[in-house]
Amino acid sequence: MNSVLQCLVHTPSLNAYLRKRTHSKRCSKRGSAVPFCIGCKLEELALRTFTPGTGPFAPREIANSLQLIARGFRLGRMEDAHEYMRYLLEALTKVFFNLVDRPPDQSNRYTFLQQCFQGSLQSQIRCLTCQHDSNTVDPFLDLSLELHAPRAGTCASITKAMVLFTQEEYLDGDNRYHCERCRKLVRARKQLSIASAPRFLTVHLKRFSFGSCMFGSGKISSHVAFDSEWDVTRFMSKQQAHAPTTRYQLYAVLVHEGSSTNSGHYYCYVRALAPPAGNAVGSGSRWFCVNDAVARAVPESQVLAASAYMLFYKQLPSEPANGGSTLAAPVTDKTPASTTANASNGDGTISFIGPQ
Numbered sequence: 509m510n511s512v513l514q515c516l517v518h519t520p521s522l523n524a525y526l527r528k529r530t531h532s533k534r535c536s537k538r539g540s541a542v543p544f545c546i547g548c549k550l551e552e553l554a555l556r557t558f559t560p561g562t563g564p565f566a567p568r569e570i571a572n573s574l575q576l577i578a579r580g581f582r583l584g585r586m587e588d589a590h591e592y593m594r595y596l597l598e599a600l601t602k603v604f605f606n607l608v609d610r611p612p613d614q615s616n617r618y619t620f621l622q623q624c625f626q627g628s629l630q631s632q633i634r635c636l637t638c639q640h641d642s643n644t645v646d647p648f649l650d651l652s653l654e655l656h657a658p659r660a661g662t663c664a665s666i667t668k669a670m671v672l673f674t675q676e677e678y679l680d681g682d683n684r685y686h687c688e689r690c691r692k693l694v695r696a697r698k699q700l701s702i703a704s705a706p707r708f709l710t711v712h713l714k715r716f717s718f719g720s721c722m723f724g725s726g727k728i729s730s731h732v733a734f735d736s737e738w739d740v741t742r743f744m745s746k747q748q749a750h751a752p753t754t755r756y757q758l759y760a761v762l763v764h765e766g767s768s769t770n771s772g773h774y775y776c777y778v779r780a781l782a783p784p785a786g787n788a789v790g791s792g793s794r795w796f797c798v799n800d801a802v803a804r805a806v807p808e809s810q811v812l813a814a815s816a817y818m819l820f821y822k823q824l825p826s827e828p829a830n831g832g833s834t835l836a837a838p839v840t841d842k843t844p845a846s847t848t849a850n851a852s853n854g855d856g857t858i859s860f861i862g863p864q
Contacts, residue, residue, distance in 0.1 A: 509574070511776040512593045513567060514798050515760040515820050517554045518778040519708055521624050526554035530620070531604060544573050546596070547603040558781075564801045589762055589774050590652070590712045590818060597621060597649055625649045627706035630745045633679070635687040637694045645703045650710035650818075655728050656717070665733035666711060666819065674700050674743050701745040705754045709740075711819040716769050727767055731815055734758070736808060738821060752826035760820035761811055775799035777811045 517523055525531075531547040549570050556562050574583050578595035581587050604619035614622070631644045653669040655662055663669040677698045679685045685696035715728045741753045759779040766772015780794040795811050796803045 509571065509587075509589075509592055510567070510800075511762050511774040511798070512589050512596065513550075513553060513570070514776050514778055515762055515818070516550070516596075517557055518760050518781065519624065519820065520759070520781060520822060521707065522620075523554055523558075523781060525620055526551045527558065529555075534605060535603070544569065544576060545603055546570070546573075546577060546599045549573075550600070586770055586772065588716075588769055589764065590650075593650070593710070593818070597625065622647075622649075624708050625706055625710060627709065628703040630701050630703035632699050632701070632745075633685055634697045634699075635685065635690060635694050636696055638687065638689050640687060640689040642688065649706075650712055652712040652714055654714050655732060662728055662730055663732060666713070666738070669713065669732065670740070670743055702740065702743050702754075703745045705740065705744065705823060707823050709756055709821040709823070711821070713817055713819070715764070715817060727764075727769075729767070729815060731813070734812065734816060734819055736812065737824070754826065755824045756821035757824050758811075758819065759822050761814050761816050762818040762820075763814050764817040765815075774817075777806065777814060 517526065529551055532545075532551050535545055535548055537543060537545040537548070549567070553567055553570070556565065570577075571583060574581050577599045578587070578592055581592065581595075600621050601617060601619055604621050607618055607620065607623060610618040618626075626647050626649055628645050628647050631646070633642045634640070635642075651670075651673070653663075653666065653673050655669055657663060657668075657672050663672060679696040679698055684693040685698075686692070687694045687696070713732055717726045717728070736758045738756045738758070739753055740756065741751070744751075744754055761777040763775055763777070764772055765775065776798050778796055778798055780796065793808075795806050795808055797806045797810070
């Protein structure tokens with residue numbers, strides 16, 4: 509829970525939104541008989557985390573209301589961080605207010621959360637007889653990538669895992685596809701691709717294999733390589749000769765230390781939020797390892813060597829393939845510096861400001 513909360517409050521746009529108290533100013537639960545609201549509590553968490561001199565603290569109200577967020581979870585029991593993240597985003601979607609300005613194709617609930625994290629995947633099925641394409645587009649808030657490829661072993665990098673995720677699948681034999689143009693069962697090709705890239709991309713690496721051992725699950729513990737910048741242009745649905753690139757910058761990494769889902773420990777690495785202009789403290793290039801009550805400054809090389817379970821990326825401004833003018837992506841939010849950078853103890857460690 510704590511590592512997920514850290515990664516969320518270090519999401520630049522969400523951090524700015526929370527610290528403006530955009531939600532709590534209009535929340536109907538303020539002063540009500542049922543006062544707990546995860547939107548309000550996350551605002552309080554973000555404000556306290558980035559207030560200088562706060563010191564370490566535990567988000568007890570969020571922890572004690574765990575079953576209001578994730579009904580099947582129990583405090584004190586080892587739970588899955590990715591599953592908790594999905595429950596938390598679902599809970600926030602229910603309490604955040606609908607945005608008036610929304611994409612034309614959004615008929616469902618669309619809040620600031622969707623504006624930040626939602627992208628869409630295209631599933632294309634092509635009839636190999638008449639070449640007719642059938643495209644289905646569905647929203648997503650994170651990508652879950654398989655790490656084990658049949659006959660190829662474990663993926664060595666997230667790019668290879670993404671290649672596996674988007675590889676062609678052939679529908680044949682008993683699994684043939686009914687083509688609406690041919691009006692019969694045919695051999696077809698199916699492929700996933702990213703139809704629209706989210707402003708903030710969350711990637712979950714499927715390290716756990718359930719039922720593989722007598723204790724409930726096994727784990728892929730090998731290092732899966734990832735970079736501080738990731739170009740996903742090749743995985744987009746529409747690829748044109750001079751289309752702008754789709755690139756991301758890493759800002760948080762969540763790590764599971766242990767051998768199975770039933771045991772272990774979560775901690776995370778977070779990139780300090782970029783400071784206001786002219787203030788060098790808390791530079792956006794600085795990384796911290798946040799582990800229980802201690803946050804320690806670390807080099808980026810240590811972050812990239814981590815055995816990541818979840819990766820958090822923010823979209824960078826686009827660069828046209830022909831080297832023309834830059835097309836700015838809507839991801840620039842001016843947010844104050846992370847106060848973790850101000851709490852030096854003089855021995856290379858820093859006191860942790862934020863959830864434990």
